[in-house]
Amino acid sequence: MKTAIVTDGKYRMSIAAVRALSRAGYRVVVTQTRGDAKAAPAVSVSRHCAQFRWIDGCAADTEYRERLLSVLQEYEKPVLFCVGAATLNMVAAQREEFASFADFLIASKPILDQLNDKEIVHARAEQLGIPVPKQYDTTPDVFPVVVKPHCGEKFGLKAAERYAVAHNAEEYDAIMKKMRQYDPQPLVQQKITGDGAGVSLLLDSDSKLICALCHRRIREYPVSGGPSTCCESFYDEAMIEQAYQLLHSFGFVGFAMVEFKDSCILEVNPRVWGSFPMTEATDSPLVAQYARAASGQAVQYTPKDYKVGVRMRFLLNDTVAILHYLKAGQIGTALRGMGDVFTAKEALHCKGDNQVFRAYLKQSLLKR
Structure with missing residues (x-):
């Protein structure tokens, strides 16, 4: 039976991946860095989790690369499913090395960086003729607008903190001042309504x-x-x-x-x-x-x-x-x-x- 390794078990999203891989006939191993979780995550008690592995340190540590590679080498070319962004980016930056020990579908680090940059995505969509919100390079003349950094995740912001809505010029000035702590040139876009x-x-x-x-x-x-x-x-x-x-x-x-x-x-x-x-x-x-x-x-x-x-x-x-x-x-x-x-x-x-x-x-x- 082929093994699948699901990283970052602390995230609730990992549970769906573990169950699906198990049902597909894989022996599922879940990993989690000790420094990023106070206790074994909920997924560790799943009947679909064949083995739970702690990894020392944090996903942000430079040693994480060697520690994860060491785990992968214990299995015969497992499928690697990265849940956490830190793990994904680390593997993407070392694709050739990790590909020697595991099977995965992960884009290169430059491609991930481009897709994480909202301005690059906005420009590419425009080139392809796909509708995007109007973007302001100067102070907007129509409100409300959405203000957000190019990549909120890069600055460690939670999902709800990665953008803010300004309904008038006064709110806009205050939000820009706050956002510039993370990004010197935040994106300003028309606020789109609807579902x-x-x-x-x-x-x-x-x-x-x-x-x-x-x-x-x-x-x-x-x-x-x-x-x-x-x-x-x-x-x-x-x-x-x-x-x-x-x-x-x-x-x-x-x-x-x-x-x-x-x-x-x-x-x-x-x-x-x-x-x-x-x-x-x-x-x-x-x-x-x-x-x-x-x-x-x-x-x-x-x-x-x-x-x-x-x-x-x-x-x-x-x-x-x-x-x-x-x-x-x-x-x-x-x-x-x-x-x-x-x-x-x-x-x-x-x-x-x-x-x-x-x-x-x-x-x-x-x-x-």
């Missing part, structure tokens, strides 16, 4: 599309604009084609999520994204296809190979979001959220593997 959506794609070693999944945001937190707490799967061939055109133009390899709003492309997450458990909720073959393609198997793209109309929520985050929608006077949205308690799928819940969900709730509540 947010994500198109998640998997591209093989030749940058060919082999899997796709669309989801739309139902609720988010903070309610003014933040990570989704509840989302729903759907299918849109045109959005998939635009997202693929963009990623393919960079020669991208691996999986990424392209964010849309009102038909405009906002940014790209060239890594595992927050709503990644949707791949499990919809029975998407994305993770299994990743493992097969990484191992050199020929994988063909099949449109709409997942369940549509599946609504998924993160219990704790969505409960907080619903309370804030109530506080903001958005009664209808809050009431629909209460209804989803009985109908939406909990992101981490899985029949026969409920220990993970209970462990995650316990850890999260104790942490908060």
